[in-house]
Amino acid sequence: xxxxxxxxxxxxxxxxxxxxxxxxxxxxxxxxxxxxxxxxxxxxxxxxxxxxxxxxxxxxxxxxxxxxxxxxxxxxxxxxxxxxxxxxxxxxxxxxxxxxxxxxxxxxxxxxxxxxxxxxxxxxxxxxxxxxxxxxxxxxxxxxxxxxxxxxxxxxxxxxxxxxxxxxxxxxxxxxxxxxxxxxxxxxxxxxxxxxxxxxxxxxxxxxxxxxxxxxxxxxxxxxxxxxxxxxxxxxxxxxxxxx
Amino acid sequence: xxxxxxxxxxxxxxxxxxxxxxxxxxxxxxxxxxxxxxxxxxxxxxxxxxxxxxxxxxxxxxxxxxxxxxxxxxxxxxxxxxxxxxxxxxxxxxxxxxxxxxxxxxxxxxxxxxxxxxxxxxxxxxxxxxxxxxxxxxxxxxxxxxxxxxxxxxxxxxxxxxxxxxxxxxxxxxxxxxxxxxxxxxxxxxxxxxxxxxxxxxxxxxxxxxxxxxxxxxxxxxxxxxxxxxxxxxxxxxxxxxxxxxxxxxxxxxxxxxxxxxxxxxxxxxxxxxxxxxxxxxxxxxxxxxxxx
Numbered sequence: 001x002x003x004x005x006x007x008x009x010x011x012x013x014x015x016x017x018x019x020x021x022x023x024x025x026x027x028x029x030x031x032x033x034x035x036x037x038x039x040x041x042x043x044x045x046x047x048x049x050x051x052x053x054x055x056x057x058x059x060x061x062x063x064x065x066x067x068x069x070x071x072x073x074x075x076x077x078x079x080x081x082x083x084x085x086x087x088x089x090x091x092x093x094x095x096x097x098x099x100x101x102x103x104x105x106x107x108x109x110x111x112x113x114x115x116x117x118x119x120x121x122x123x124x125x126x127x128x129x130x131x132x133x134x135x136x137x138x139x140x141x142x143x144x145x146x147x148x149x150x151x152x153x154x155x156x157x158x159x160x161x162x163x164x165x166x167x168x169x170x171x172x173x174x175x176x177x178x179x180x181x182x183x184x185x186x187x188x189x190x191x192x193x194x195x196x197x198x199x200x201x202x203x204x205x206x207x208x209x210x211x212x213x214x215x216x217x218x219x220x221x222x223x224x225x226x227x228x229x230x231x232x233x234x235x236x237x238x239x240x241x242x243x244x
Numbered sequence: 245x246x247x248x249x250x251x252x253x254x255x256x257x258x259x260x261x262x263x264x265x266x267x268x269x270x271x272x273x274x275x276x277x278x279x280x281x282x283x284x285x286x287x288x289x290x291x292x293x294x295x296x297x298x299x300x301x302x303x304x305x306x307x308x309x310x311x312x313x314x315x316x317x318x319x320x321x322x323x324x325x326x327x328x329x330x331x332x333x334x335x336x337x338x339x340x341x342x343x344x345x346x347x348x349x350x351x352x353x354x355x356x357x358x359x360x361x362x363x364x365x366x367x368x369x370x371x372x373x374x375x376x377x378x379x380x381x382x383x384x385x386x387x388x389x390x391x392x393x394x395x396x397x398x399x400x401x402x403x404x405x406x407x408x409x410x411x412x413x414x415x416x417x418x419x420x421x422x423x424x425x426x427x428x429x430x431x432x433x434x435x436x437x438x439x440x441x442x443x444x445x446x447x448x449x450x451x452x453x454x455x456x457x458x459x460x461x462x463x464x465x466x467x468x469x470x471x472x473x474x475x476x477x478x479x480x481x482x483x484x485x486x487x488x489x490x491x492x493x494x495x496x497x498x499x500x501x502x503x504x505x506x507x508x509x510x511x512x513x514x515x516x517x518x519x520x521x522x523x524x525x526x527x528x529x530x531x532x533x534x535x536x537x
Contacts, residue, residue, distance in 0.1 A: 030474075034482055042268050043268025073464070080362045081341070082337075156477035179480035183481050208358045208361045
């Protein structure tokens, strides 16, 4: 009996083309702290997604390797097979679901926030110039509103645009903005209430990669159940961040 | 790097900077300068070779070869570099994998394109599955060399073709009068003399090639522009070395690097030009002859 089960599993793996011992290449951006960033002391990718990804790979007994790729080409390089997953703070949206598949979310739908210089009026949210990273849910949100959208390829550049007066406000994930506000000695402030965007953050996968998606979903389920995922969220995002 | 770097937040300024400028990310930044120089050193001769082949095709008496040369030169020169650089790595990468797939997996029954996905069998993956990370990096680098050589080879082909045409007809006629064949006349008369005509154009292309290397960044190679932007961006207290937006200083550094590189190559070209003009029936050659006399 045991032997047959094993044979079936082995056959399933062989058919899917994704053998257990294959290296799984994990794509990330490395420019969105605390989700993913390049640690300046070690030169390695670091952050919540690095730690979570490594833990998922350990539990699923996958051999994983990280690849850093520019945000704007992160989806084309996934579908053409340069790497196998995306863990880059990517929210699950309808538009992206048409091109790639997602695992279940490993972060709940999160608050996005506007920040501005200290004396900015809150009305800038609706009528001003808002900087956002291109191809993000925040950029899509601003494009649909009455405010003017100013897009940048990296999240860091949105903050600079705010500082030098090109933009009136920045819209981004609150967890990304919080350290900038905290470090600015009152120069930068949150404008008004948070907005909840997107369907949470998940691991991006090729639509044909069902086996890998099932494996990852199973491990994320396990980590949600035993509380280890929440502990990791608390470590990287603080106690106030939404938890499972 | 240094023994005192364990906790940068308590260091005095000069030590902080000593640690900061030698941390792991900066070492990768410095290595990226080497990558750019290696790319230039490899791409320039390859592009010149492509240019020579292109120029020979343009000169050929075999019509299809001429059409091929014209097609190559005009298509590549007509398409913006940036479009080409976005196109080549993906198209070439998929093309190679497609060919490998046809060779290695003839009885594969699933379609290669499934919706948006490009899927080939395990044996067709390039680089091979489970290769080390450096193999992937080398592959990306070679893609970059091919993309640069294709683009700059087309410009070089046009320049070299023009230079071959510029060699005075009388010289070739004399060669023919001595009974040389077309190939002999080309090898002994045209080829040695064309360089002086080609040099200004080639030096232009070389300078443009230097200035085009930041496009590496588009090819997924973490080049100096990537690192300047990454390192210069504001670092919050989440990082070991927090600092405000310093991109201006990093880009200033890049500016100096590129200026130095183009200044050095300008000097090298000036010397080369003097060497090639010696004894030539050109204005520069004539001046040298008079100065010596």
